[in-house]
Amino acid sequence: MVAKKRVAAIVKINLPAGAATPAPPVGTALGPHGIQTMEFVKQYNAATEAQRGQVIPVEVTIFEDRSFSFVLKTPPTSELLKQAAGLDKGSATNRRALVGTVTRDQIEEIAKTKMPDLNAFNLESAMKQVIGTAASMGITVAE
Secondary structure (H helix, E strand, O other): OOOOOOEEEEEEEEEEOOOOOOOOOHHHHHHHHOOOHHHHHHHHHHHHHHHOOOEEEEEEEEEOOOOEEEEEOOOOHHHHHHHHHOOOOOOOOOOOOOOEEEEHHHHHHHHHHHHHHOOOOOHHHHHHHHHHHHHHOOEEEEO
């Protein structure tokens, strides 16, 4: 029988796909747990190479023997909305200054992409979450 490894910590970090470096935030997040940051960076970059240009959150599970495993998440909703609207950043005063527009089809596409990481039971409620994020960024939804 194989003994289960005991989890020492779970760390969540948002990193650029295929371009992570051992510098902060990776080093500062994983260093205190005694993880080989270079080894993590190599594995993360290899796993996310196809998604270059996006921000891919990662959840790193660190075990007591200083080994680790990680799970890649879907890109943040705000990043997907910025790409869809062609923006560099959202509005500083969200509901007063509107900075862009997305279509209902784009919202649906983003909701389908995010579905594994959202706490929504169906596509309609996932779309409502994405629309809420869009509103808080100053992005309007064209009907």
